[in-house]
């Protein structure tokens with residue numbers, strides 16, 4: 001049966017439409033302000049990156065930020081404008097810390113960007129896109145023998161963390177990551193693949209959704225990119241078609257240099273056991289997520305009490321684990337290990353951990369698994 005996932009969401013505002021009550025272990029849906037305040041009040045400050053008085057030290061934090069990330073602003077006006085945004089982001093980081101006590105939130109390379117700029121330049125799941133109507137569903141796999149923890153990085157299926165730069169091309173990195181893993185499983189070789197080929201050449205559209213096409217730095221969808229890759233015959237190596245971070249170039253595909261080919265791909269059902277089983281069997285998975293907490297994320301397991309399931313970022317699911325983080329009452333909470341495309345200086349050496357078990361931030365909603373041709 002044809003699968004169509006509705007990726008249209010009612011609001012683009014930062015109104016969380018889905019609430020996760022971690023303490024009560026129950027999903028509550030609604031949009032009640034009182035509920036938000038209660039959850040915030042219960043949030044404990046553990047290992048907080050920003051102390052209570054840190055907002056008084058905004059000048060100092062901004063100076064450290066500029067030095068650390070080599071930020072230079074053209075004019076005094078621009079500098080002052082960025083400082084205003086920076087201060088607002090300090091407040092946001094503190095709010096995120098309260099809503100997400102098992103992670104550490106604070107100053108990141110994105111702290112001088114408004115949420116809108118951040119979404120436009122560093123995310124890139126095109127929400128107008130839906131899954132192609134011919135998307136196949138992955139077969140249901142047995143789950144009784146799944147390991148309690150698994151990490152494809154330990155098995156050589158994951159290339160080093162890459163950097164999409166200021167371009168909404170996350171979808172291309174999620175796609176190459178999944179095919180790099182599948183190609184490794186099929187051939188035994190780990191080959192870094194070209195995102196720029198997807199950015200320049202892939203304009204795959206949904207036949208039933210006019211104007212919904214993969215479009216370089218303006219977003220795309222992993223399933224469409226896999227469809228393109230299947231039709232185009234495969235992807236070239238990163239070194240043969242290097243990343244430029246712009247979508248102003250023309251397509252430079254050289255079919256004689258194709259290094260990995262898609263044999264087939266499918267969509268995994270919204271079930272965390274099935275996602276884990278497909279991960280272990282087929283390699284890293286292309287997934288979409290809501291990235292609002294990622295702008296301030298520094299380390300730890302992100303498990304926000306409130307997170308929208310509006311998908312706006314494409315990443316790579318490479319593994320999962322079972323424990324190993326504070327606070328005590330969450331100690332046994334399992335998590336997913338996610339490879340991001342914002343360079344190794346973001347998060348945990350470029351990686352993000354998000355708790356597993358409740359489709360937090362929509363991480364289970366749009367999961368693609370790929371198989372590569374073994375030649």
Ligand SMILES: *[C@@H]1O[C@H](CO)[C@@H](O)[C@H](O)[C@H]1NC(C)=O
Pocket residue numbers: 138139264265266282369370371
């Ligand atoms: C590819 O197709 C085979 C045969 O139909 C199927 O068993 C397998 O699950 C598919 N793999 C993926 C990743 O969709």
